[in-house]
Amino acid sequence: MDLRSIIDDNRHDQQIDEHEKIQNAAKTLAEEFAHSNGICTKTEDERECILQGLATPLASEESTRISLQSIREERDGLNKHRQSLLSRVPEQEKWSVFSHESIEDKDLAYLSAATGDEFALLRGKNEDILYHGSRAHCHIEKDELLMELLNTHKIRLECHSHPDYEIIIPSQDDRDFIASFGQQSSRIVSSYTGKIITFHANRFDDLV
Numbered sequence: 141m142d143l144r145s146i147i148d149d150n151r152h153d154q155q156i157d158e159h160e161k162i163q164n165a166a167k168t169l170a171e172e173f174a175h176s177n178g179i180c181t182k183t184e185d186e187r188e189c190i191l192q193g194l195a196t197p198l199a200s201e202e203s204t205r206i207s208l209q210s211i212r213e214e215r216d217g218l219n220k221h222r223q224s225l226l227s228r229v230p231e232q233e234k235w236s237v238f239s240h241e242s243i244e245d246k247d248l249a250y251l252s253a254a255t256g257d258e259f260a261l262l263r264g265k266n267e268d269i270l271y272h273g274s275r276a277h278c279h280i281e282k283d284e285l286l287m288e289l290l291n292t293h294k295i296r297l298e299c300h301s302h303p304d305y306e307i308i309i310p311s312q313d314d315r316d317f318i319a320s321f322g323q324q325s326s327r328i329v330s331s332y333t334g335k336i337i338t339f340h341a342n343r344f345d346d347l348v
């Protein structure tokens with residue numbers, strides 16, 4: 141191989157490299173364009189992987205906190221499901237029956253963000269009960285029928301909302317209340333952050 145052909149070969153390799161570089165750059169640009177215009181060139185599986193990667197617990201906590209804030213500041217409205225829940229229990233200290241497991245803890249946080257009131261979710265074998273509390277309490281103990289159902293273990297207090305921010309603090313009333321009908325534990329959801337904690341009738345069980 142003479143010097144001339146070595147130079148030519150190198151030039152040829154360089155040309156291939158350049159060509160690949162240009163092709164890759166064009167591909168990246170096309171993908172960026174497609175992405176920014178809402179056109180995704182990726183397959184279903186690739187998209188799923190990307191979405192799962194994005195949906196880290198921290199990212200979803202942050203997005204819940206932001207959407208609760210925009211509801212509270214009336215920059216955004218409740219979604220259809222939550223609107224229909226609220227439309228059936230618009231008044232304080234009233235409740236309504238819904239189909240089993242149709243209400244989630246997080247729904248209570250959104251309803252509280254929208255109204256400034258506490259909400260509680262009670263659940264039986266075949267139904268969910270949504271209780272609309274007042275500004276700082278869920279006075280379920282005032283409701284004879286609900287107390288009868290709780291005392292006979294036909295329903296459980298699954299969760300109630302609190303306006304607590306970073307740390308959710310169960311009150312002694314919360315613990316005494318579930319203890320009064322023999323329930324060991326229940327949950328509280330923050331209407332600021334959407335975070336959920338489990339608390340116990342006996343405060344020392346929270347530490348386990």
Ligand SMILES: [Zn+2]
Nearest residue numbers: 302310311314
């Ligand atoms: Zn409470």
